[in-house]
Amino acid sequence: MTPAAYVHLDLDAVRHNLAQVKRYAPNNKIMAVIKANAYGHGITRVARALDQADGFAVARVDEGVKLRKAGIGQAITVLQGFVCTDELLLMLEHGLDAVIHTPQQIDILQQRGADVAALSVWLKMDTGMNRLGFKGVDFNAAHERLSACAIVKQPINLITHFANADDLLDDKTLHQIDLFNETIQGYPGQRSIANSAGILGWPNVSIATRESAGDWVRPGLMLYGCSPFAGKTGADFGLRPVMSLHSRLIAVKNVAAGETVGYSGTWQCQTDTRLGVISIGYGDGYHRHTQSGAPVLVNGQRVPLIGRVSMDMITVDLNSQPNAQPGDPVTLWGDGLPVEEIARHADTIPYTLLCGITQRVRIVEARH
Numbered sequence: 001m002t003p004a005a006y007v008h009l010d011l012d013a014v015r016h017n018l019a020q021v022k023r024y025a026p027n028n029k030i031m032a033v034i035k036a037n038a039y040g041h042g043i044t045r046v047a048r049a050l051d052q053a054d055g056f057a058v059a060r061v062d063e064g065v066k067l068r069k070a071g072i073g074q075a076i077t078v079l080q081g082f083v084c085t086d087e088l089l090l091m092l093e094h095g096l097d098a099v100i101h102t103p104q105q106i107d108i109l110q111q112r113g114a115d116v117a118a119l120s121v122w123l124k125m126d127t128g129m130n131r132l133g134f135k136g137v138d139f140n141a142a143h144e145r146l147s148a149c150a151i152v153k154q155p156i157n158l159i160t161h162f163a164n165a166d167d168l169l170d171d172k173t174l175h176q177i178d179l180f181n182e183t184i185q186g187y188p189g190q191r192s193i194a195n196s197a198g199i200l201g202w203p204n205v206s207i208a209t210r211e212s213a214g215d216w217v218r219p220g221l222m223l224y225g226c227s228p229f230a231g232k233t234g235a236d237f238g239l240r241p242v243m244s245l246h247s248r249l250i251a252v253k254n255v256a257a258g259e260t261v262g263y264s265g266t267w268q269c270q271t272d273t274r275l276g277v278i279s280i281g282y283g284d285g286y287h288r289h290t291q292s293g294a295p296v297l298v299n300g301q302r303v304p305l306i307g308r309v310s311m312d313m314i315t316v317d318l319n320s321q322p323n324a325q326p327g328d329p330v331t332l333w334g335d336g337l338p339v340e341e342i343a344r345h346a347d348t349i350p351y352t353l354l355c356g357i358t359q360r361v362r363i364v365e366a367r368h
């Protein structure tokens with residue numbers, strides 16, 4: 001019998017997707033981004049599967065510590081760095097590399113004379129995202145201050161982040177690249193610019209010509225098989241989905257024309273409807289805002305979602321499948337149904353759906 005609400009993880013796919021990153025960025029080192037529990041796929045599991053990655057990036061210190069405790073040996077960069085001395089000490093203890101993005105972090109580093117050349121850093125430039133990082137002359141001043149910190153390993157590495165790289169018509173990305181390269185001219189150290197959208201969408205400008213061999217790309221979403229570009233799927237770039245979300249039908253019944261289905265009666269049956277009830281809901285991470293009409297695979301065939309998503313269940317129109325029975329297998333996204341497509345029907349992006357799988361969903365791993 002098909003189990004209720006489970007995620008199937010294809011770890012060969014994540015390795016395949018890493019190989020695709022190498023094809024798009026053959027001269028670069030790869031910092032695989034596995035923050036947020038590897039976009040919902042399991043941070044330790046994904047780090048182990050990506051043993052060919054040159055390094056990893058996480059958002060927060062505790063994510064890096066978890067990886068070290070699991071025996072992961074590659075460089076691990078903490079994208080938010082530390083916010084206090086205690087966190088810095090934790091990073092030193094576990095050999096984590098810090099992104100330095102704000103003057104208070106440099107104050108903390110200056111106060112520590114003891115550990116000489118103990119911390120590898122990436123100095124972050126704000127090239128227009130207006131989130132983390134130093135702008136303009138503040139960046140140069142921060143570089144000077146960091147260069148004088150005994151605790152900091154030299155040379156200082158240099159990093160920035162794209163704001164709009166998923167929009168191929170927006171030349172902001174080119175401005176960001178130019179600003180970064182102009183500002184860091186003459187500085188030694190490794191450089192890192194491109195996320196998935198930069199790698200896939202701006203390969204000629206961001207990597208081949210601008211980032212020199214040996215510098216780092218930072219793919220996240222594409223490792224999990226998804227496209228960062230609206231209207232495209234991972235398959236368009238030779239990527240394979242890693243996560244598939246599955247469940248099963250638990251009831252099948254007839255509802256007369258004119259009746260409504262589910263909370264608030266948002267769906268009214270236009271014809272007599274063979275209704276299927278599936279054991280999946282927002283309590284599992286199936287987005288509540290997924291609209292009626294979103295495709296669901298029942299026995300491998302597409303049927304439309306109808307009515308509101310509830311916590312533990314959704315309802316579908318089974319008129320095209322008169323023989324469907326409780327227990328029949330259901331796919332919500334993944335194999336044969338791109339999560340990018342479901343994200344569109346839920347007015348969100350694939351990132352949030354992947355990250356949103358909840359604790360109660362069983363994980364089934366597979367390697368072929």
Ligand SMILES: *Cc1c(COP(=O)(O)O)cnc(C)c1O
Nearest residue numbers: 033079161195196218219220221
């Ligand atoms: C999350 C993140 C990435 C990866 O972005 P994707 O769009 O998932 O490829 C890269 N760099 C930074 C700084 C990030 O925060």
